[in-house]
Amino acid sequence: xxxxNIINGFGVVLEPMxxxxxxxxxxxxxxxxxxxxLGPVATIxxxxxxxxxxxxxxxxxxxxxxxxxxxxxxxxxxxxLKLPGEASSVVTVFDGHAxxxxxxxxxxxxxxxxxxxxxxxxxxxxxxxxxxxVASVALSFGPPEYAMLALLGILLVSTIGNGGGLKSVIAAGxxxxxxxxxxxxxxxxxRFTFGSLALADGIDFVPIAMGLFGLGEIFYxxxxxxxxxxxxAKIANIWxxxxxxxxxxxAFGRGSVIxxxxxxxxGGGATLASLVAYAAxxxxxxxxxxxxxxxxxxxAGPETANNAAATSSFIPLLTLGIPANATMAIIFGALxxxxxxxxxxxxxxxxxxxxxxxxxxxxxxxxxxxxxxxxVGVFVKILRIRAAILAPITVLITLLGVYTVRNSIFDMVLxxxxxxxxxxxxxxxxxxxxxxxAFVLGSLMxxxxxxxxxxxxxxxxxFVTRPISGTIIxxxxxxxxxxxxxxxxxxxxxxxxxxxxxxxxxxxxGVALAKEATTDDTAPVSTTTEGEKR
Amino acid sequence: MTTPSDDRxxxxxxxxxxDLLDEEVEPAGAMANVGAAIAPLLLGAAGAVGSVQxxxxxxxxxGAGLWPFTICVLIVLCSAALLIGGRRxxxxxxxxxxxxxVAIGVLTLVALVIALPYVGFEIPCALLCFVWLRFLGGExxxxxxxxxxxITLAFWLIFVLALRIPLPRLF
Numbered sequence: 230x231x232x233x234n235i236i237n238g239f240g241v242v243l244e245p246m247x248x249x250x251x252x253x254x255x256x257x258x259x260x261x262x263x264x265x266x267l268g269p270v271a272t273i274x275x276x277x278x279x280x281x282x283x284x285x286x287x288x289x290x291x292x293x294x295x296x297x298x299x300x301x302x303x304x305x306x307x308x309x310l311k312l313p314g315e316a317s318s319v320v321t322v323f324d325g326h327a328x329x330x331x332x333x334x335x336x337x338x339x340x341x342x343x344x345x346x347x348x349x350x351x352x353x354x355x356x357x358x359x360x361x362x363v364a365s366v367a368l369s370f371g372p373p374e375y376a377m378l379a380l381l382g383i384l385l386v387s388t389i390g391n392g393g394g395l396k397s398v399i400a401a402g403x404x405x406x407x408x409x410x411x412x413x414x415x416x417x418x419x420r421f422t423f424g425s426l427a428l429a430d431g432i433d434f435v436p437i438a439m440g441l442f443g444l445g446e447i448f449y450x451x452x453x454x455x456x457x458x459x460x461x462a463k464i465a466n467i468w469x470x471x472x473x474x475x476x477x478x479x480a481f482g483r484g485s486v487i488x489x490x491x492x493x494x495x496g497g498g499a500t501l502a503s504l505v506a507y508a509a510x511x512x513x514x515x516x517x518x519x520x521x522x523x524x525x526x527x528x529a530g531p532e533t534a535n536n537a538a539a540t541s542s543f544i545p546l547l548t549l550g551i552p553a554n555a556t557m558a559i560i561f562g563a564l565x566x567x568x569x570x571x572x573x574x575x576x577x578x579x580x581x582x583x584x585x586x587x588x589x590x591x592x593x594x595x596x597x598x599x600x601x602x603x604x605v606g607v608f609v610k611i612l613r614i615r616a617a618i619l620a621p622i623t624v625l626i627t628l629l630g631v632y633t634v635r636n637s638i639f640d641m642v643l644x645x646x647x648x649x650x651x652x653x654x655x656x657x658x659x660x661x662x663x664x665x666x667a668f669v670l671g672s673l674m675x676x677x678x679x680x681x682x683x684x685x686x687x688x689x690x691x692f693v694t695r696p697i698s699g700t701i702i703x704x705x706x707x708x709x710x711x712x713x714x715x716x717x718x719x720x721x722x723x724x725x726x727x728x729x730x731x732x733x734x735x736x737x738x739g740v741a742l743a744k745e746a747t748t749d750d751t752a753p754v755s756t757t758t759e760g761e762k763r
Numbered sequence: 764m765t766t767p768s769d770d771r772x773x774x775x776x777x778x779x780x781x782d783l784l785d786e787e788v789e790p791a792g793a794m795a796n797v798g799a800a801i802a803p804l805l806l807g808a809a810g811a812v813g814s815v816q817x818x819x820x821x822x823x824x825x826g827a828g829l830w831p832f833t834i835c836v837l838i839v840l841c842s843a844a845l846l847i848g849g850r851r852x853x854x855x856x857x858x859x860x861x862x863x864x865v866a867i868g869v870l871t872l873v874a875l876v877i878a879l880p881y882v883g884f885e886i887p888c889a890l891l892c893f894v895w896l897r898f899l900g901g902e903x904x905x906x907x908x909x910x911x912x913x914i915t916l917a918f919w920l921i922f923v924l925a926l927r928i929p930l931p932r933l934f
Contacts, residue, residue, distance in 0.1 A: 399803045402838040413827040452861045617900025621892040633928045641876045657799040658854030675830045687823030
């Protein structure tokens, strides 16, 4: 391995501008992690226009910072308010809030921050070691391999992600279809433009992402309006004791490993990692009955895992050019906007960018560890800002932001249209994630498929007979058959165990954990929800 | 067939999980679920027809329409499966009075986009903020007015003065 590039990467990060953007990124990330409603995907989408005006390295460093910073922030509200700021912090609520009830909110936050730092750092080291290997293997990939890899990525995101599998596949299909709008690169003919000049170059990625994720989420929150807040628990003594650190050390280790591997898996990501880590901690614990009542491991495990996963999910993006989840799809889009095509040659072609971004995560994690502890009080105050005030601000940032990209009123219209589509999709149980991911991969996949067909002379079996693409197809088949069967079996078991019927699309693991946490709880926490005074 | 009330195991547990999962929304009826399958079905069918018109070509020399046609067939098949199996799907949410708020919100955005080229961004921006704060957010009159003006000024300072972005504007 070439260490000079890694060391040069640190030089890139330590440039004052890049440090500044790293700081801005993690601060924004933490902030939106604290605020329930707007998640990292929405925020990164809304901020896409800004990335135009800054250097590619700084832009990606900032966007990455938002992503892993949000994992830290989401914990704060989980612990203090029993209100997960992010999906990946939902399980932290069980034990984190129980600890807060015991007056140990500070300990819970401290353990979570240290765990996040630990998981993040282990994952960066893993990324540094694994990424060049994956990239060197991927150099031998041809169009058939890429076509199958893209298909695998889309399918994994559709089947593992939230929501019903079928609806996710439909959403992905619509994403692929939207990607075909515009001039066909092979024949030069226009497709689905309906004679519109604005559509001739295809639909831009920015309005789709900003509409579906940004505006769509704002609309959805406007409809849901579930902003009832507890009074935050008091925080005292944030530094965990040596005994508490020792108690959590096993969870830090296991969480890092679980997070790292689940993060690499397309569709896995931080949320799944935190759920699995919680389940794992409970399983290995000698005192599983303490879970749900304030077990430190119940905070340490998932919080370590979600940060580790957030970091390792960069591997497929930066080495194969295949985004593993919705956030990575947006960062993929941001890279394309900068004229950089992520793929196996990225490490050698753009070592500054690659190692700059990877190494910025060390700095970002250190910044987060330093900041998260003293800033907790500030963030709790920010929680007092009402959603009603934030909504028009985010809407205007989105609309005026998209205008600034190409000075185009048409793009503003597109954002509103896709915002409405995103809202309706969420209302009807379709996830926008697979759509955006498929849209991003659409033209790559079509090009790869058509090139493959030419290589094979029209013989479709070529996909199967080539060793690597054949293996990927094997995995796809396994996935299409095995995952639905596993889901049905898990569902049956969960229904039998808890005596409930699950709605399709409901996460078996999530519900199981929630039910377990509550049934273990002999004295259910009284819901002291204080309606927000208006 | 499951009904939403089947989900409730014990009252105590439900209270707790409701709070945790925070997603207990009125599910939509059968019509909405059928609609959720028919909409993509129609889209897929229309796309397939359009693709055929573009020319499918041969497998050896794919035309412009072959790839979109394949995708549209996939969409149609999945939507049909959803339509048939749709009775089991409960993840659609019913529209409520709050959904009307969304509709008004969308209208304000459309109004902003229409007005922008003619009167600049300042007045539509302030008006949009005011409507969202006062009528959609239920803030007090004076709070809404002060914050709307504040936000507009902040946007003017950031976009016009600091970033020098050529937004259509009055001042």
